[in-house]
Amino acid sequence: MGQGADGAGQGPHSGRDHCGRTGRRALGRIRAGHAAWPGAEQDSGHGAQLPHPGRGQQIRRRPVAPCPPARRPVALGPALPRLEAGLSTAAAKGPARQLLLLGAGHAHVQVLAQMAQAPWTGAQITLIAPYDRQLYSGMVPGFVAGHYALDDCVIPLQPLVQRSGIRWLQRSVSALDAQAQTVQLDDGSVLHYDWLSINTGPVQNRALIEQSLPGAREHALFIRPIEAFGALWPQVVQMGQSRALRIAVVGAGAAGMELAMAMRHCLPGAAITLLCGDVPLGAGYNAGVQAKLRAALLKRKITLLPDSAAGLRSGEILLASGASLACDVPVLTVGAQAPAWLQPSGLALDAQGFVAVDACQRSTSHAQVFAAGDVSSRVDRTLARSGVYAVRAGPALATNLAATLAGQLLLEHQPPQHTLNLISCGDHFAIASWGEHSAQGRWVWWLKDWIDRRFLARYRL
Ligand SMILES: Cc1cc2nc3c(=O)[nH]c(=O)nc-3n(C[C@H](O)[C@H](O)[C@H](O)COP(=O)(O)OP(=O)(O)OC[C@H]3O[C@@H](n4cnc5c(N)ncnc54)[C@H](O)[C@@H]3O)c2cc1C
Numbered sequence: 262m263g264q265g266a267d268g269a270g271q272g273p274h275s276g277r278d279h280c281g282r283t284g285r286r287a288l289g290r291i292r293a294g295h296a297a298w299p300g301a302e303q304d305s306g307h308g309a310q311l312p313h314p315g316r317g318q319q320i321r322r323r324p325v326a327p328c329p330p331a332r333r334p335v336a337l338g339p340a341l342p343r344l345e346a347g348l349s350t351a352a353a354k355g356p357a358r359q360l361l362l363l364g365a366g367h368a369h370v371q372v373l374a375q376m377a378q379a380p381w382t383g384a385q386i387t388l389i390a391p392y393d394r395q396l397y398s399g400m401v402p403g404f405v406a407g408h409y410a411l412d413d414c415v416i417p418l419q420p421l422v423q424r425s426g427i428r429w430l431q432r433s434v435s436a437l438d439a440q441a442q443t444v445q446l447d448d449g450s451v452l453h454y455d456w457l458s459i460n461t462g463p464v465q466n467r468a469l470i471e472q473s474l475p476g477a478r479e480h481a482l483f484i485r486p487i488e489a490f491g492a493l494w495p496q497v498v499q500m501g502q503s504r505a506l507r508i509a510v511v512g513a514g515a516a517g518m519e520l521a522m523a524m525r526h527c528l529p530g531a532a533i534t535l536l537c538g539d540v541p542l543g544a545g546y547n548a549g550v551q552a553k554l555r556a557a558l559l560k561r562k563i564t565l566l567p568d569s570a571a572g573l574r575s576g577e578i579l580l581a582s583g584a585s586l587a588c589d590v591p592v593l594t595v596g597a598q599a600p601a602w603l604q605p606s607g608l609a610l611d612a613q614g615f616v617a618v619d620a621c622q623r624s625t626s627h628a629q630v631f632a633a634g635d636v637s638s639r640v641d642r643t644l645a646r647s648g649v650y651a652v653r654a655g656p657a658l659a660t661n662l663a664a665t666l667a668g669q670l671l672l673e674h675q676p677p678q679h680t681l682n683l684i685s686c687g688d689h690f691a692i693a694s695w696g697e698h699s700a701q702g703r704w705v706w707w708l709k710d711w712i713d714r715r716f717l718a719r720y721r722l
Pocket residue numbers: 306307308363364365366367368389390391392394395396398399401402432433434435460461462463484486487516519520600633634635636646647648649650651683
């Protein structure tokens with residue numbers, strides 16, 4: 262995607278959006294602001310964290326053994342200012358060590374942005390990411406609703422990579438051998454690493470899902486990879502313009518609810534059903550948010566079906582209750598799983614197969630491996646898998662990667678206890694959740710829009 266592709270003249274706001282409406286107000290493009298490095302206190306629509314009265318630093322310095330193989334430690338002190346000296350000294354002694362960054366997820370774009378401000382020297386740094394942009398999932402419901410063009414919702418990688426002076430292989434990782442310190446890419450090539458950082462997010466494992474939901478592979482529209490979903494959604498919209506579609510969203514998590522309401526806004530004539538399973542709607546949110554979510558879904562004429570999908574056939578979903586639901590477009594939001602290539606990697610994993618990391622985002626089994634975002638699991642605390650925590654881990658990950666290269670101390674990352682979650686309702690209306698508090702209104706949507714755009718602007722160079 263070119264930089265100009267998200268210009269105001271091409272987005273949905275200034276002309277016809279992908280839902281076929283015209284004459285929407287031009288919101289204009291937020292220009293890439295620069296970016297004093299946002300640090301640990303940044304927020305995003307992925308559950309922006311408001312400053313908590315009295316809360317101290319979120320990153321705490323803790324003595325942690327430097328990663329083997331041991332690099333001659335440089336004098337200890339503030340990690341970042343001393344890095345360049347440490348790295349340059351190391352570089353003069355031999356061939357560059359290899360740092361591989363797997364995936365351009367929410368944490369890694371912050372690592373890239375930090376390198377773009379002051380390139381790291383002394384190690385060859387390679388990013389492995391299959392797409393030339395990172396699609397920001399927090400704005401995807403807004404894209405589905407027709408508020409944004411897809412290009413409004415992305416962080417282009419090329420400018421970040423260019424500015425940071427690192428190497429980029431536009432590939433996917435298909436295997437990892439933590440013992441041999443190698444990764445294999447989808448073209449068969451094998452790369453050695455001295456340090457590795459993983460931020461590849463969750464997957465919807467088609468093979469696994471097919472086992473519990475026969476027919477899914479052939480008939481379902483999966484929301485991950487989210488790039489693929491973004492590319493396919495306009496086709497659904499096109500179909501919906503010639504006939505009234507029957508859409509079923511399978512899975513009533515936050516993403517499922519947001520998507521169902523966004524689809525309602527985009528396709529007012531469609532019959533939209535949300536398959537809720539046997540979990541209470543909005544489980545995990547406080548009672549006020551749960552009530553607001555239910556009311557919002559019903560007000561937008563979303564049918565709430567307390568049943569689960571058991572199989573998919575052409576034109577219908579077979580339900581666990583034994584009934585079937587006529588459906589043209591089954592959208593699968595369930596099943597955010599760990600990538601299958603982690604299983605034989607030798608890395609310590611949690612029970613679900615995600616990389617087990619400590620408070621420094623470092624693998625509990627391999628000190629030269631770091632992981633952040635949904636692909637990782639903190640062993641010291643339970644965190645929801647969400648964009649907000651992936652975003653929050655970014656500054657700490659960047660600091661610790663840099664410190665590791667320089668043989669300096671690592672920092673503990675203390676994620677916030679409460680996060681502000683903003684759930685969009687399709688139209689310019691949203692629901693806010695903060696601990697035990699809830700609120701709703703058009704102002705919440707505008708707040709979310711402002712936060713999301715501001716977040717992206719930081720990384721659009
Ligand atoms: C529609 C939708 C809306 C959502 N809204 C919200 C929200 O409002 N708030 C919230 O907190 N959460 C939200 N989420 C959840 C959120 O998307 C995830 O929690 C978040 O994306 C996790 O971030 P991440 O950085 O770990 O991974 P990702 O954002 O998934 O990024 C992973 C990156 O790695 C790349 N990658 C994947 N596999 C490989 C591979 N094998 N090799 C190399 N690169 C690879 C991907 O292309 C991608 O660029 C939403 C999810 C969806 C689907």
